[in-house]
Amino acid sequence: METARPGGLKRYYDVNEWLFVGPALALIALFMLYPIAYSLYLSAFSGKGMMVKFAGFGNIIRLTKDPVFITALTNTITFFVIQVPIMITLALILASLLNNPRLKFSGFFRTAIFLPCVSSLVAYSVLFKSMFALDGVVNSALETIGIISEPISWFTEPFWAKTLIIIALTWRWTGYNMIFYLAALQNIDRSIYEAARIDGVPAWARFVYITVPMLKPVILFTTVISTIGTIQLFDEVYNLSAEGKGGPADSTLTLSLYIYNLTFRYMPSFGYAATVSYVIVVLVALLSLLQFYVARERR
């Protein structure tokens, strides 16, 4: 640890040093630490609008009896349990294909697959809304190929509405994750792959036994950020459901959207909404811990 400063200017430098980090610390304290503490305080009160009273753990008890909350929690968990593994696997496969030095047009493929990351969440949600209309371009394409015989009702059937959110998320974020894997793959010694190839190890086995283990730290990192992102899912479900309500029949309602509804759509019940938001905090913390634990275990 380098703590002492040379010379007699120590005091001067100490002040100066804090000036560099000071503005950021002050802002983080004001717009991060204070709100999170205040949110905890709020969660101990119940009631709507002006009629607010102390409730202690009342809000937590209310959570367990609130069917809409249970639905929102189940939906949120469904989204990341299904979507994150699909996306990570797809991104890994794409990255290892693009890492092949003999592949032609790899620059084009890379840029194209990365392009969705450039679009704003709202803009792409709106585009998807127009593409997945009942007689829209996606349904007609699927019918032409012969995968479906009748148009899928993406916005009125709960199952398909959820599927659409998963498709949309996968479109938007696969390229983003792929870029991380590509960067990590470039640090792996090529000769390992060459040796495996000469020994007759097939491509899928090279992928499973070399690529995946070597990339474990990056896979862990991207899984954590993707999971945290999905737990907070809002923009897509708000813009892909009718009037932003998380329909049909609450099938795409997420925790963030529920908090928004509780606070800004009806008579605000800040205390209860703050309690729901702490569920997100706890979920994020638990999952991050779990993922780091799992990765450490296997090492």
Add this chain to the structure above:
Amino acid sequence: MTTQRFARALPDIFQYVFLGIAAFLSIFPFIWMLIGATNKNNDIIQGRLSIGSSLQDNIASFLTKVDLPLVMWNSIKIAIIGTAITMLVSSLAGYGFEMFRSKWRERIYSAILLTLMVPFAALMIPLFKMMGWGGLINTHTAVILPGIASAFIIFYFRQASKAFPTELRDAAKMDGLKEWQIFFYIYVPVMRSTYAAAFVIVFMLNWNNYLWPLIVLQSNETKTITLVISSLASSYTPNFGEVMIGVILATLPTLFVFFVMQRQFVQGMLGSVK
């Protein structure tokens, strides 16, 4: 012989087909956006794939509903000012944490990194109330303020600062430069590629920001292009022709930044794993 060669080439063909489909699916919505802008609403929701003749009508009806110069000005103002202040504050902190180490500062730094895990959903209610107390609801200040001190960008600048040659700083000190002079006259110019990458990332975050502006900006005069598209598309009977014009306007700046600064873009995204 030929069948053997074909069998050997088969995995290769499969590779190209797979990548080709992935690339097509990734690009298609962008093409769809451009085609859609030239078609009528009915044609769009019926999946018409050819270029239509309604571009001018779509632009005209978009302009009757949206005060375009004002909306673009709002978006650009928030993105540019927000990005500039974020980069200044976060790079000062990143420099500070890397150059002057002390036990306390390392502890505080670890605590800052923990805030990366705090979801925005947990902050939005208290932040909204705080902005209410400050009389800042419906102002762009309220949109910009909470995003300025970003743990992610501080982390990014600290990581990048490890590459800043300490000899430069020592030499400048020898010449009697003060620490802030070293920062502004030496560090900033030397680290310009780091700044470029950070700019791309922070600009995108600000330009595309949605949930917080949706909460805080309530009048039409303060809304950004992202909010405008969302409200156009969520009406009972959206006119997707108009919506497409808005989507193009919202997407063009980020596409432009991406193609002009692709290297910095990728570098910025990877900044956190190095």
